[in-house]
Amino acid sequence: DQQVKQNSPSLSVQEGRISILNCDYTNSMFDYFLWYKKYPAEGPTFLISISSIKDKNEDGRFTVFLNKSAKHLSLHIVPSQPGDSAVYFCAASGTTSGTYKYIFGTGTRLKVLA
Amino acid sequence: DSGVTQTPKHLITATGQRVTLRCSPRSGDLSVYWYQQSLDQGLQFLIQYYNGEERAKGNILERFSAQQFPDLHSELNLSSLELGDSALYFCASSAPYWDNTQYFGPGTRLTVL
Numbered sequence: 001d002q003q004v005k006q007n008s009p010s011l012s013v014q015e016g017r018i019s020i021l022n023c024d025y026t027n028s029m030f031d032y033f034l035w036y037k038k039y040p041a042e043g044p045t046f047l048i049s050i051s052s053i054k055d056k057n058e059d060g061r062f063t064v065f066l067n068k069s070a071k072h073l074s075l076h077i078v079p080s081q082p083g084d085s086a087v088y089f090c091a092a093s094g095t096t097s098g099t100y101k102y103i104f105g106t107g108t109r110l111k112v113l114a
Numbered sequence: 115d116s117g118v119t120q121t122p123k124h125l126i127t128a129t130g131q132r133v134t135l136r137c138s139p140r141s142g143d144l145s146v147y148w149y150q151q152s153l154d155q156g157l158q159f160l161i162q163y164y165n166g167e168e169r170a171k172g173n174i175l176e177r178f179s180a181q182q183f184p185d186l187h188s189e190l191n192l193s194s195l196e197l198g199d200s201a202l203y204f205c206a207s208s209a210p211y212w213d214n215t216q217y218f219g220p221g222t223r224l225t226v227l
Binding site: 032034036041042043044045046049089091093099100101102103104105106107 | 116118147149155156157159162169170204206214215216217218219220221
């Protein structure tokens, strides 16, 4: 049961354009969402997060949007740079019936073309 | 540098063998998580420890076990290894409650021949 899904395994974008990475979740108990970035041969690193009480969070070139009714979040990177080429994982966390869950999506490989 | 250390960086072993992976969390972090990533797949959550106690369990095989010691470092033990266990194993740590962010180590690449 994949509770957090990233349906696009890969994405190619031209340098300077917008990159949009999508993530869907199925469990409404998730109340905090994060994006991580992973380069080859390195561990994932935290990028940006959003609480379920917000619908948008911005940090420089990175913006995360949350649509709770659709159980969907997206990461926008503007403008995209070649150094952004990496695998991006979304993660969802929350507690239900005393059980804390923290679940990663399968990742989207972003390639920014120079 | 996330502050999370993992040893060894690479491990090559044979089927049927047993290995131990080690993780030291960031200073002050009480939670340790273990993940498996196979062949560019997603991060599969294995197990979480909080201050020495098992907190949550994911898709961890019975051949695998983990523990967190009083100094908060953690070890992941993999036994009766199979070819399919070849993967990257990541450890992550997090601060309690106020920070949902997980800080990942560089990973241990396990190759089972």
